[in-house]
Amino acid sequence: MTRPLACVCVAFALGCAAAQYLLAPTLWLLAAGVMLSLAALGLFLRGEMRRRVLLCALGMAFAFGWSAVYAHFIAAPNEALVGQTDEVELELCTYAVETNYGAKATVRILNRGLHGRAVYYGGRGLLGLEPGERVRDTVFFNSAADPSDDGSHIRNFTAKGVHLLLYSRGEPTHEAGNAGALRYAPQRIAKRLGETIEAVYGEREGGFLRALLLGDKRYLDVEDSSNLSEAGIYHITAVSGLHCMFLVELLELLLRASHRRIRCAVTIPLLFLYAVTVGASPSILRACVMLSMTQLAPLFRREKDPPTALGLALLLILLKNPYAIASISLQLSFSAVAGLVWLTPKMTGAIHTESRLVRFVLTSFATTLGALAFSTPLGAYYFGSFSVVSLLSNLLCLWMVSLVFGAGLLGLLLSMAVPALGAAFVPLVSLGVRYVLFISGLLEDLPLHALYFNTTLSVLWLVYVYALFAVCAIARRGRYRWWIAGALAVTMLLATARFNALQFERGSLHVTALDVGQGESVALLSKRHGVLVDCGSSNSYISAGDVAADYFLSAGIRRLDAVVLTHYHADHANGLALLLARVGVDTLYLPNIAEENGEKTAVLALSERYGVEVRYVTAETQVVVGKAALTLYPPVGEGGENELGLTILCSAGDFDTLITGDMDSRTERVLVSSYPLPDIEVLLVGHHGSRYSTSGELLSAVMPEVGVVSVGSNSYGHPTRDALLRLTDAGVSVYRTDLQGNIHITVN
Secondary structure, eight states: OOEEEHHHHHHHHHHHHHHHHSSSSGGGGHHHHHHHHHHHTTTTTTTTHHHHHHHHHHHHHHHHHHHHHIIIIHHHHHTTTOOOOOEEEEEEESEEETTTTEEEEEEOOOOSSSSSSEEEEEEEEGGGOTTTTTTEEEEEEHHHHOOOSGGGGGGHHHHHTTTEEEEOOOOOOOTTTTTOOGGGGGHHHHHHHHHHHHHHHHHHHHHHHHHHHHOOOOSSOOHHHHHHHHHHHHGSSSSHHHHHHHHHHHHHHTTTEEEHHHHHHEEEEEHHHHHHTTTOHHHHHHHHHHHHHHHTTTTOOOOOOHHHHHHHHHHHHHHHOGGGGGOOOHHHHHHHHHHHHHHHHHHHHTTOOOHHHHHHHHHHHHHHHHHHHHHHHHHHHHHHHHTHHHHHHHHHHHHHHHHHHHHHHHHHHHHHHHHHHHHHHHHHHHHHHHHHHHHOOOOOOTTTTTOOOOOHHHHHHHHHHHHHHHHHHOOOOOHHHHHHHHHHHHHHHHHHHHHHHTTTSSEEEEEEOOSSSEEEEEEETTTTTEEEEEEEEEETTTTTTHHHHHHHTTTTOOOOEEEEEEEEOOOHHHTTTHHHHHHHEEEEEOOOOOOSSSHHHHHHHHHTTOEEEEEEOSOOOEEEEETTEEEEOOOOOOOSSSOOOOEEEETTTTTTEEEOTOOOOHHHHHHHSSSOOOEEEEEEEEGOOOOOOHHHHHHHHHHHHHEEEEOOOOOOOOSSSHHHHHHHHHHHEEEHHHHHEEEEEEEO
């Protein structure tokens, strides 16, 4: 059966995706013309094929045309300001959040006649302002489509309707503007709910509830966040259709004595109010549209049609902003619901049992499998992992999450009105939160709880599984074919995990410069012993701790002998919290220097929390790692942290690699004159390829054969032409993490 609306909506979405990922903007109108021509040719077809071709071609033609119109009238006027510095009047659309250098907020530009929004980066004074207040400031206009970065994460701004990044260059002034206006009531409600959670609950439970009820993950404990992700239930912290279902169930319970029309009149507005309050992400807007259609269908005596509802929700979101098709939230949400709509009913229909418990378990598994079927490849691409225990975690936790959501939200509303009544919910909600966090932590501790797609074998396993089940779907024969396919998938999973670990057991040493963007993280493995040198990145879209943890866990190593920090700057140390949340560490080697911005205090607090021994390197120190040996050299320079960092020499037989951190050429000369460094095979190029590092004196002294530059998108010009020329003139072969990804060197 052809569903006309669903067909047009899906074609429109595919056209928007092609416009974003495949075609240059200059070709969008041409593509629209081609699709219209295809629609005209479809008129010569007959029957059902004619209808399908017309609907699909017209949907895609509309998508290309609408994308071109949006780009011309919305995106282009914003892009025309890029590179300029001028005074603007801004209205805050959200409360500001703190950044490393001040604060930022989403704003509207009032005095330029622009559509869409911008992100304004200003001082900490923004933190005291409310949505609706106005700021006048001189700003530098940068493009949100390309803020000196590259990669799919860039579309994350434009997918949210943000086309400009504004950087304060003046002395901002403030005025009341529309503060207190009704349009900003949802933001004030969210802030009040967050403050109530903070006042009523403990830090850990409160952080979880902020994430669950409001989608605000800033207060979620790092270890809890990691455990939820590894256990496959992190999706409960991203407000989506699941939360809307919880809200609808709560309202149905409270209004069950009311007429259906009254329930619809109450439920649908509250759904959309909740959506706007928690940020109106594509996933929750999709849920609001679908649930509203489900609520209204009986009133209009229409059948519920989930595919059409899903397609209409997608169409409405993309009509507002066709760039939203690139939103990771939208892609994951719609792919998960597509599986729930098309696959889960088929699986649940095959369940034949009288036992309620068995039916509940099998239905839970079918629901989770349906949600994972289409979303897993996207999760593998964007996040590089697949939670093997997600079937179990969803079975054990989602029923409790539903109770925590309902009781938590009801208790919060009562706490704001009658605190004594709200307080009665606190023990129950806290107990439920602890249960979910306990289960996620328990599952995260299981061996092989997740598979990481940082090796070719892991990717091949995923391809194998989908090919296996595709064959089963096509064959349609064999009573036990699905059980056989599942058994083969699990067997190959175990084999993949074992082979991933085996490749690191060969040879005497593995040196891997991990791709952490603009930062440094170097993994050293020898005979199931691991050491990490530095763990940081200045690129906000990369978690150095997760990258390193994925790498070691893929190698079968759950505990490291040591972590060495050359110095405390964020691009070398800010991933430590996530690393320690996921893998054990015996010893932390640090330079004993004064801190600049509190980074050292944070590192020491982490070591105390996780029981990691701290050793300051004040003299030449030897550390044995399997069949390799580390020599840690104390600081030899003068000045800032870059010059007071540690130097690491890793040796295995005749092989040596040298890591110098961010020291400059002056400190390199002191290092060479202070210690008898050997001729080395691999040099981790200093300071990400800065012009002031990797001096000719250092290259002459250690004579490296290979230079590895750990670098990502940045505004410093790293690696610089000067540094690269010095390396090539010295006959050094250069490899870069921004071009080659992880750079892995095996010593036999």
